[in-house]
Amino acid sequence: MARATGLRPVVKLRSTAGTGYAYVTRKSRRNDPGRxxxxxxxxxxxxxxEFREER
Incomplete structure (x- = not known):
């Protein structure tokens, strides 16, 4: 069985408006290596x- 966080890790997208609101999603490390x-x-x-990836 494949590891859940291997190629598609869970990332948190935080609002740039400064409200603290966030979305949680998955992304592909192969297609989107940057933030x-x-x-x-x-x-x-x-x-x-705009929501930016937070690590």
């Missing part, structure tokens, strides 16, 4: 902001 950044909805400020 991930996505525009997602932050319900605290009620708008879409």
């Amino acid at each position: 991930m950044a996505l525009r997602k909805y932050d319900p605290v400020v009620r708008r879409h902001v």
Whole structure:
């Protein structure tokens, strides 16, 4: 059986709006070796902001 954190680790995406809101997702180390950044909805400020990967 394959290890759960091998090629697709769990990462936390933290809001850049400073609200402390975070999403949890998985990413592929092979396709995205750097830090991930996505525009997602932050319900605290009620708008879409950039979320960056936190380690």
